[in-house]
Amino acid sequence: MSTETHDGCRVCGRTDVGLKKDGTLRQHVHAAYKGSGFLRPGGSRCDGVGHPPKGVLGRYAKRVIANLLPYFSDLKDPIVADVIGEAVQRHHTSPDDAFEAILDGSANWRLKPDGRDTGRVRLACYRFNESDADQQRVQQINAALAEIRYR
Numbered sequence: 656m657s658t659e660t661h662d663g664c665r666v667c668g669r670t671d672v673g674l675k676k677d678g679t680l681r682q683h684v685h686a687a688y689k690g691s692g693f694l695r696p697g698g699s700r701c702d703g704v705g706h707p708p709k710g711v712l713g714r715y716a717k718r719v720i721a722n723l724l725p726y727f728s729d730l731k732d733p734i735v736a737d738v739i740g741e742a743v744q745r746h747h748t749s750p751d752d753a754f755e756a757i758l759d760g761s762a763n764w765r766l767k768p769d770g771r772d773t774g775r776v777r778l779a780c781y782r783f784n785e786s787d788a789d790q791q792r793v794q795q796i797n798a799a800l801a802e803i804r805y806r
């Protein structure tokens with residue numbers, strides 16, 4: 656059992672759960688579901704299992720940011736990259752249909768849930784007059800995002 660301390664599970668907040676070698680949380684039960692695991696699909700296992708604790712980005716979220724970085728200069732600011740990365744990680748750990756992360760000052764570019772694959776994200780263009788170049792960028796980046804194999 657790892658004795659490494661961390662800020663707690665991003666889903667249930669437990670800090671008494673050890674980390675695996677890859678830095679993700681070991682098996683544990685969501686405290687709120689203790690004894691009532693039959694009430695939810697997948698049992699009482701916490702959704703945070705296998706994901707990194709609060710404040711730490713998993714490989715999937717890191718790869719998403721790395722793929723977007725060349726196209727969105729705002730992400731060169733580490734604080735912005737962190738906020739977006741954390742939003743992607745949160746969605747990855749606890750998929751949310753309402754997920755949205757805005758990537759630029761004019762909100763033309765946003766990350767939305769990838770409906771084909773729970774907990775993953777896709778790029779969407781909200782520009783009023785979307786150009787061919789915009790559509791190409793969307794296709795190119797989404798193809799790259801779909802290639803990410805890490806959790």
Ligand SMILES: [Zn+2]
Nearest residue numbers: 664667701703
């Ligand atoms: Zn948990």
